Amino acid sequence: MTVRAVVFDIGGVLEINDDSAFPDPWCQRHGIAVERLDAALDSIPGDAVVGQVTMEQVLDHLGERLSLTEVQAIEWERDYWRWYVGILDRPLFEWFAGLRGRGLKVGILSNSGPGAREQEAVWGFEDVTDVLIYSHEVGLRKPDRAVYDLTAAKLSVEPEEIVFLDDKQLCVDGARAAGWQAVLHVDTQTSIAELEALLG
Template sequence: MRRYARRARRTAPVRAVVFDIGGVLEFTPSLGVTDKWERRLGLPAGELNRLAGDVWRGGSDGTLTEDGVNRALGERLGIDQVIVASLMSDVWTEYLGTLNTELCSYARGLRPRYRTGILSNSFVGCREREQSRYGFEQLVDDLVYSHEVGMAKPDPRIYRLSCERLGVSPEETVFVDDNAACVEAASALGFHTVHFRDTAQTIAAIDGRLAAG
């Protein structure tokens, strides 16, 4: 009986596809923001992230609000809020990147036959900006942002939360990410996984998983 149950889980039909954002639904190449601001502030290489590391973490896990991030950056870097606003404008430009229109169009076409979701390691303020620019809330059935739930990939809990909110199991879900560690963590939980390398490869891999049932 147990042997049959394990086999049934492995062969469960796919009912959902979950996408990462940065590097997948968005193209987010480095624009050299950290180097630019270290030069502007007269900081040695690596110093900006050393000084602001816990601020970035607080924005990622939701323990800081946007205002809290801005105040903390001003204090850590010794700059006023006008300069903080300029720094964060550059950070957001790099963070938001440009839309992967081909993959987003593909994702939109999966509904309503499949449930679709987003599972993203994020930063406080990104939901509003991504919604304004890209309309992700209309693209998929559910969005899980790390800063809103207080956990991040590759923590197994956040993958399970995404499944719970979509009403599916990991074995019924294809998960797409460009980060190998996040892909490996999902695979260990029973997800069908696709490691994003380029859009054509990813669409072909998802189609292959869906065709297999």
């Protein structure tokens, strides 16, 4: 069947995240072991990725568990968003942004946390897509079948008419189980070549 829509993930695909930039430098500055931070994050009651927790609640929880000062909490949030938003993969973004001009519908499907839409607005994703779905806003996350079905419905296309790009094998597998065609992102050049082959 002819491809009518292309859907991308964001983090690790359109955005390049430098894992060395966070959280290690913040932890080193404030004398907090990374393991303690990880444990505090793991103990948050609720799943931020499906909208059960706000960023304010995350910060309050970290502040309580790690005895953070207001300045430390502010710096944690600042550094977190710098890492989360990352650096735009401009060649891939420009290819992606040109798809609507080729008569295709374009979407983004991202597992996300509270504040992601606002922070990532700097890259202009909403300007180049027909559908932009953040998991924390819809209460569903990849690889749940329901979030792929929701995306297809919002794009008004059949599942088999969608090509998807994600850097997580689990999410690629979830897309294929939902009837989508899907590519595992490894690098920009390879992904564009594989997507072009599927677009014909």
